[in-house]
Amino acid sequence: MDQLSPSTVTALRHAQNTLIEHSLDRISTAHPWYRTLPAASRDQIDTVARLGVTMFVDSVGEQGGTADPSGIFNVAPIALTGTVSLEQTLDLVRTVVDVVEEEAPDVAPAADHDAVRVQVLTFGRDVGFAAAKVYARVAEARGAWDARLEAVAVDAMLHDSADDAATRAGTAGWRGTGPVLAIVAHTVLDAMATSHLRHECRQYVQDCLVSVHGDSVIVVLGGACAPERPVDEPTPESELAAAADRIAAGLDGAVVIGPVVPGVAQAGRSLRSALAGLRALPGWADAPNPVRADDLLPERLLAGDPLAAEQIQVLVTEPLRAMGALYEETIATYLALGRSLEMTARALFVHANTVRYRLGRVSQQIGWDATDARDGLVLHLAVIVGRLAAAPTE
Structure with a gap:
């Protein structure tokens, strides 16, 4: 990269404060959201902008020297990343670069105009990458923290009380009540x-x-x-x-x-x-x-899942019993006799169509069809669980 002449470096140092003030004026004018920020956040942004212009002037004055643009953001607390988004930060960088690109060449000799613009654009690019790196680190740390909070909330759901589970979930960002x-x-x-x-x-x-x-x-x-x-x-x-x-x-x-x-x-x-x-x-x-x-x-x-016993009673046993003893007896007999309509009808002293009707009502009412092998297994277990629950304990 072309080095700037000593006279250009001197001119930039003399114009440094003017460039800073014009940059801050442009930020305030071009970005309405900036004016809505708390005073402390605006002061921190002003400090970053001032340091950025100062660091640029210092970097072009060092023959063969290099500046670390990430140092610009060291003067602002990490909390600022939660107030100002990466997109907004890049807009601010672009605004400052635009002002310096427009005005810095005017204070330098004509021979150095192009070199000054190249230096400004290169430094602005590096600052943009540095900002993205800062936000990426913050996002990674925040993501890891959020993941820990979610893991704690899930663990509370498994092992703690209902109130503790709700509290932990709220800490992890849960807001709904549905x-x-x-x-x-x-x-x-x-x-x-x-x-x-x-x-x-x-x-x-x-x-x-x-x-x-x-x-x-x-x-x-x-x-x-x-x-x-x-x-x-x-x-x-x-x-x-x-x-x-x-x-x-x-x-x-x-x-x-x-x-x-x-x-x-x-x-x-x-x-x-x-x-x-x-x-x-x-x-x-x-x-x-x-x-x-x-x-x-x-x-x-x-x-051996205790919740399964509770759930099968709620979903199957209790609705079946609510339909009446005849329906439960029909289901139990039908399944015990190998799902035979004729044998069930003889055992219950009813017509086969009556058995068919009762089975259909159960399927319609509670959602499990005794004529289906899988549903029949659920119904059979539901009958057994219900009988065990109703049995007297010594």
Whole structure:
């Protein structure tokens, strides 16, 4: 790079204060958002601009010397990066460079005009890269801190009280009070992939937490609160479940989706159900992927998951009993006799069409069809769980 003559360097030193003042005037005029900043933030930006011009003049006055533009940002606290975005910072750098590029050559001899412009543009480029590096370091540190907060929140959902779980989630940025569900995937994600997943989740839902645990990834999703809606419109719970389906479909490996729960304080129930489903998944060789934890109730129950026993009672046993003893007896007899309509009808002293009618009502009412092998297994276990729960204890 061409060196500037001593007379040009002297002229730039004499014009230094003028260049600084004109740069600050241009910043205030060209960027309305700058004028809305707190006085302390404006003072810090002014200090950075002054140091930048000073460092440029010093650098061109050093024969063969080099300046480290990143030192310009050492005078501003890291907290300023949370007030002024990288885009705004680059706009400020561009404004100062424009002023110096326009005015600095005018104070130098004509022979050095082009050299001064090259020096200004080169220094401005280096300052821009330095600013990007500062913001990248801050973003990396902030991302690592956020990831730790999310991991702590997820751990609280698994092991702490509901109130503690809600508090930890709030610390990690959770703001909503609507329905929640958890997704667990047996996959490995690096920091970049985890950040991408977090960004994708926020395209679909109001709140999310993403935490990597060894070879598994845990995602907790939160939907909006339930406003008054027409009957035919989707509910927040159904919208959240649909969003979970889309997100889960994009994950590699085995994926289990937990049940929807009322709020973040109950998120642990959905998360524990999903984790139990992932552990029990090998028991169902033909399971779809993704699969819902409630579709793995038989495997979870046999694996000793206490939540599965509770859930099968809520989803199947209690609705079946609410239909009446005849329906429960018909289901139990039909399944015990190998799903034979004729044998069930003889055992109950009714017509086969009556058995068929009762089975259809149960399927319509609670969603499990006794004539299907998989649904029949769920119903059979539900009957057994109900009988065990009703049995007197010594």
